[in-house]
Amino acid sequence: MGNAAMKEAVERGETSLGIELGSTRIKAVLINRHFEVIASGTYEWENQLIGGYWTYDLKKMIQGVQAAYRQVKLEVQERYAVTLQTIGSIGCSAMMQGYIALDQDGELLVPFRTWRNATTAEAAAELTNAFQFKIPERWSIAHLYQAILNNEAHVGSIRYMTTLSGYVHWLLTGNKALGIGDASGMFPVDETAKQYNEDMVQQFDSLLADRGYPWTLQEILPQVYTAGEHAGNLHEAGARLLDPSGSLQAGIPLCPPEGDAGTGMVATDSVRKRTGNLSVGTSIFAMFVLEKNVSAIYPEIDIVATPEGSPVAMVLANNCSSDLNAWVGLFREFYETMGRTPDMDQLFSVLLNQALEADADGGGLLSYGYYSGENITGITEGRPLFVRSPQSRFNLANFMRVHLYSAFAALRLGMDILTQQERVAIQRITAHGGLFRTPQVGQRICAAALNVPVSVMSTAGEGGAWGIAILASYMLHKEPNESLADYLSAKVFRNAEGQVVSPDPGDVDGFALYMERYTGGLPIEQAAVDHLLDNRKRGESL
Secondary structure (H helix, E strand, O other), rough: OHHHHHHHHHOOOOEEEEEEEOOOOOEEEEEEEOOEEEOOOOOEOEEEEEEEEEEOOOHHHHHHHHHHHHHHHHHHHHHHHOOOOOEEEEEEOOOOOOOOEOOOOEEEEEOOOOOOOOOHHHHHHHHHHHHHOOOOOOOOOHHHHHHOOOOOOOHHHHHHHEHHHHHHHHHHHHOOEHHHHHOOOOEEEEOOOOOOOHHHHHHHHHHHOOOOOOOOHHHHOEEEEEEOOOOOOHHHHHHHHHHOOOOOOOOOOOOOOHHHHHHHHOOOOOOOOOOEEEEEEOOOEEEEEOOOOOOOOOOOEEEEOOOOEEEEEEEEEEEOHHHHHHHHHHHHHHHHHHHOOHHHHHHHHHHHHHHHHHHOOOOEEEEEEOOOOOOOOEEEEOOEEOOOOOOOOOOOHHHHHHHHHHHHHHHHHHHHHHHHHOOOOOOOOOEEEHHOOOOOHHHHHHHHHHHHEEEEEOOOHHHHHHHHHHHHHHHOOOOOOOOOOHHHHHHHHHOOOOOEOOOOHHHHHHHHHHHHHHOOOOHHHHHHHHHHHHHHHHHHHH
């Protein structure tokens, strides 16, 4: 569409706004009815380890949402000479899981505990045994039950427990709502009922029967919604939160808030059964929409849901790109020390492309990008580690390839369960995330790591903010009885451009050699955890 048509869409409110709170970036994307991006804005933020828990400052979260929206508003004003006053629909998305516990006044009882915390092993194991359904340590119910086992004083005061997307949605609408995909990372859901699993809810309440809490689980969980349902309207306080200038009008409908897994499925057209996608960021996860449930409980595999409620096998590794980004930051610092101002897109492109010139196995180098504990390999705390021997071929190309290999290595261990034990056939996987903004490189390494063709669409860099904007548009414009899967394939991705990279046999063999080194070197990583005391913990122990 041309500028005139874009301007008309903005003036008429024929738009949808998606806001996603990712692990390192808050992003807002405004799209038109043809799913084209009209404007976007971003805000960088980072988690912190405070009091033994990974957390984010939720005041900075509000600042970030406002900053991202302000950039969208400014871009609309500069490009189309229109002040953004109304929007057709809005959607909120964020990192799944974690623990936000609020009291009767809506105040935080404890700092937000993110999915990254590996502090709920006891609770997760007990609940998995009780439900005979895998409860990961990241899930909200594991955080709640661990707080109960720890006899934490705040538990009795809980009146609402939600995820980050549900919290933002509540701030904007006052509605305690959650999309079923995000809800499936709080507590197991029932595919048929499209609600929390009632038997397991009752089992959980029975575990607490003698503790005297003034709430039941159902009373403190958000209400579950499926894609396409109306989940509230932007109230006046929500409009002022988004746009303190007062231009944005209240009354805009919001779709159900979703997690980054659900928006990743939408952004890659992977909500139909037998489709799969890969999302790359601070963490990395692959998801496959199942025709039938897996036959056993696997520590490496979580069962979540699509935004419509179909079961999904998720393999998630806690660590992916953080260490790679840190090394690129070091190269940027060197560049700045030389008196230059680097273009970060160019810097990433130059460094990542070096990986294509490397030895297939990475020249004997070894990396663990563990900023936090890694559930798949059983490492409980993060210690980023780079190791080489005197005989290793230590050069820039091998250095970059090994850090890319490391980003996919833990995920590969989990995916082997699906492909080898559950016989899940994977014909192709669609990937998205910032790593794939550099053409070819991320795809080629990913294809080698997973030994499967990897497709990246032209929208890959837009990620979850675009995905939740699509869900907001679906709520507004779907036909009666039109499924999300049909809406995506027939309308959103009908003319989508994409590129498929198949595994290179030499790269596949090289990655296999690297994986032998990676699994064999895990005791080195464990030794780093055992003997290299985190400075923050050192301070706490003094």
